[in-house]
Amino acid sequence: MEYGLSLLPDCDPDTASASRYFSDVLEASVLAETLGLGYVKMTEHYLSSYGGYCPSPLAFLxxxxxxxxxxxxxxxxxxxxFHHPVQIAAQAAQLDVLSRGRLDVGFARAFLPYEFEAFGVDLDSSRERFVATIDAVVRLWTESDVSEETPFFRYAGANSLPMPVQQPAPPVWIAALATPASFVWAAERGFNLLISSTQLTEMHRRREGIDLYRNTFLAKHGPAGRRPKVAVSIPLLIADTDDEARDVAVPLMLKSFAAFKKAILSWENVESPAYAGYTAMARQLASFDLAAEGLEAKAMVGSPDTVRGRLDEVRDVLDPDVVLWNVDFGGQSLDTMARTLTLFADKVMPAGCPGGTMLG
Structure with missing residues (x-):
């Protein structure tokens, strides 16, 4: 397995200033590379403490x-x-050029009603818009004189500039959670799969979607020698002992969960056939007590030995190609992030595994 960082700012000015947050996660990103981790991932959100500090992952990256x-x-x-495909294609390719071909482009289907309302985008047609936009971006990277005529955008004879360094295109990842159609669509298109929210206590359920993705991918692209690739994102905090790790992690996880809960509760009085189950989920979350449920459902927290054991379980059940560690939850300090990353590299990742690859 390979490893990396998964960053999602869930803080606000009362928790950590934007200047402090970005200074800290930039330093953590440099440290991650020094320690041999292979990825840095950043999300996109708006208008709340759940991700709102980063409206542009491309700018941060x-x-x-x-x-x-x-x-x-x-x-x-x-x-x-929320974006026009011409903008995405050109701006992403620019970063691929500036980074000399290091960009992986992950796409997520937005899910927060207040973001859709602010952008004037219809919730019910979001699936069709999402698919059309990604297909158009890939065409702009790989074809010339591209024309599109959709209900969401139209143009004729477009030639995107700059073109990406990576040919035919940067790797594309699709964030998915539970909907079978999302796994099938990503596999049929030949995209990588990003499990963006991994419930550690429900890994066997997640495996069903991963198996569907892998089997569909291999049936369509296996004869050409292509292989599916799966990444999972998991919150991580490591300390010398389990008790110390929990003492540090609990208040941070409570802050993080409060930001997520406030965002997802925007579904309480909203219904959309394109997001079946979200309204019910919001109502369930209204009475959910993270402290009572325990950290085990949400995060990997403990000593190096404990984390190693739980990581073995993730590998056995999900068999991911990449594990992305969410180390910035709760607006935690650089010192806390750095300690987690250093302990992970020194005591959890096997010695002599370049690039963060775990043998086994």
């Missing part, structure tokens, strides 16, 4: 690119429904 030499730069993900 440009800053990472300027400070690093080899780490892969992953958007996790661009919310395709």
């Amino acid at each position: 440009s800053a990472v690119a300027a400070r690093t030499r080899s780490v892969r730069l992953m958007t996790g993900g661009i919310q395709a429904s």
